[in-house]
Amino acid sequence: MSRTGDVVIVGAGVIGLAIAFELIERGASVRVIDRGEPAGAASWAAAGMLAPYTERVRHAALVRFCAASLQEYPGFIARVAAASGVDAHLRLDGVVHAAFDGAELESLLRHAQTLAAERVDCEILERSSLLASEPWLGAFVVGGLRIAGEGCIDNRRLGRALLAACAARGARVERSSIVRLECDRRRALGVHTERGFVAAGAIVNACGAWAGRVDGVPAHCAPPVAPIKGQMIALAAPIGLVRRPTWVPGAYLVPRDDGRLLIGATVESAGFDERITAAGVHELLHAALAAAPALRDFAITESWAGLRPGTPDGLPFLGRTPLEGLLLATGHYRNGILMAPATARSIADAVEGRDTGALEAFTLARIGTEEAFGRRITHA
Numbered sequence: 001m002s003r004t005g006d007v008v009i010v011g012a013g014v015i016g017l018a019i020a021f022e023l024i025e026r027g028a029s030v031r032v033i034d035r036g037e038p039a040g041a042a043s044w045a046a047a048g049m050l051a052p053y054t055e056r057v058r059h060a061a062l063v064r065f066c067a068a069s070l071q072e073y074p075g076f077i078a079r080v081a082a083a084s085g086v087d088a089h090l091r092l093d094g095v096v097h098a099a100f101d102g103a104e105l106e107s108l109l110r111h112a113q114t115l116a117a118e119r120v121d122c123e124i125l126e127r128s129s130l131l132a133s134e135p136w137l138g139a140f141v142v143g144g145l146r147i148a149g150e151g152c153i154d155n156r157r158l159g160r161a162l163l164a165a166c167a168a169r170g171a172r173v174e175r176s177s178i179v180r181l182e183c184d185r186r187r188a189l190g191v192h193t194e195r196g197f198v199a200a201g202a203i204v205n206a207c208g209a210w211a212g213r214v215d216g217v218p219a220h221c222a223p224p225v226a227p228i229k230g231q232m233i234a235l236a237a238p239i240g241l242v243r244r245p246t247w248v249p250g251a252y253l254v255p256r257d258d259g260r261l262l263i264g265a266t267v268e269s270a271g272f273d274e275r276i277t278a279a280g281v282h283e284l285l286h287a288a289l290a291a292a293p294a295l296r297d298f299a300i301t302e303s304w305a306g307l308r309p310g311t312p313d314g315l316p317f318l319g320r321t322p323l324e325g326l327l328l329a330t331g332h333y334r335n336g337i338l339m340a341p342a343t344a345r346s347i348a349d350a351v352e353g354r355d356t357g358a359l360e361a362f363t364l365a366r367i368g369t370e371e372a373f374g375r376r377i378t379h380a
């Protein structure tokens, strides 16, 4: 699809940067253009959980794509670390889901049976063994499920690592207050920026929750993506207190190596509003302290919000558009950090014209544009 040396990626979140890194490692020369702070937006705001089975991703093609991405993570991070010298703190020693009554435990049991049938390594934990590994959980915990091989990454470090890796390999990542695509009836030609026009053999729209609003994109190529707000807070907890990312009713807790304990996240349709609200913080604290009263005296060190790129059917938009030379890599909703390696690989394949059919389920064509704009964005 493109001549080597002329790929422009619009949007420098983890998705755009991961694609840029993959392409440049394959020999392309790549330019990434962002109208804001590179490696900011949702990619900075996320919790960094790598947990498709805990998240109960349902659509078969999406499950396969997420599982592939999870498998690719160690190799991908090793390549990024080799180029950047930055350790993104990848941890894949399991995710815990804690239950606080018999009905929740029963539901976890059924989930474990489904996963076992799909050969996913997981185990039901009795109350005593769960408390032995996660003693901070409250007195009312009745048991849990541990899914092996899932985990988390420090997504802010990942963003910095990708930026450094792109720079080290020679990809230009730049900010521009003007970002407007130039297209004719048949194909995408390039991007106007504040420094002039950049001609492109291929353009990848990786603008996250804003991907449907990029200037110059014809309406029939604009993905129906909508922002789904997530608020989070961080507590200062003793290092090692919480050993693994843990789901409790109404929230999840993700430990960072520096002792920060992230608590997330709300799921709200609030347009492009990124304020942190009293209700949002209350919801998170209420859920976390109900599960673990031991956290009540820790200081709140940070609160933030970000916008997930939601889609009408919960699937991302990946690959070609009706316009030659214009590709999409957006709509990753709750799992964009998880899906970064597989997205980078498959979009790089598509840019190189090696379409393996792997992105069939994620084409823009699956959704009639009119229908898509009329439908509500799913929260599932």
Ligand SMILES: Cc1cc2nc3c(=O)[nH]c(=O)nc-3n(C[C@H](O)[C@H](O)[C@H](O)COP(=O)(O)OP(=O)(O)OC[C@H]3O[C@@H](n4cnc5c(N)ncnc54)[C@H](O)[C@@H]3O)c2cc1C
Residues within 6 Å of the ligand: 010, 011, 012, 013, 014, 015, 016, 033, 034, 035, 036, 037, 038, 039, 040, 041, 042, 043, 044, 045, 046, 047, 048, 049, 050, 179, 206, 207, 208, 209, 210, 211, 213, 214, 215, 229, 230, 231, 232, 264, 265, 305, 306, 307, 308, 309, 329, 330, 331, 332, 333, 334, 335, 336, 337, 338, 339
């Ligand atoms: C609170 C929260 C918790 C989350 N937790 C997890 C998690 O645990 N695990 C997980 O896998 N995922 C998680 N996610 C989802 C994940 O963060 C996103 O799916 C992912 O970051 C999307 O990456 P992106 O690069 O597509 O978008 P973004 O990171 O939002 O980047 C989009 C970029 O495009 C730029 N841009 C926008 N418009 C334009 C334009 N017109 N021209 C140029 N540039 C433009 C923006 O400035 C931005 O830099 C979470 C999200 C939130 C908000």
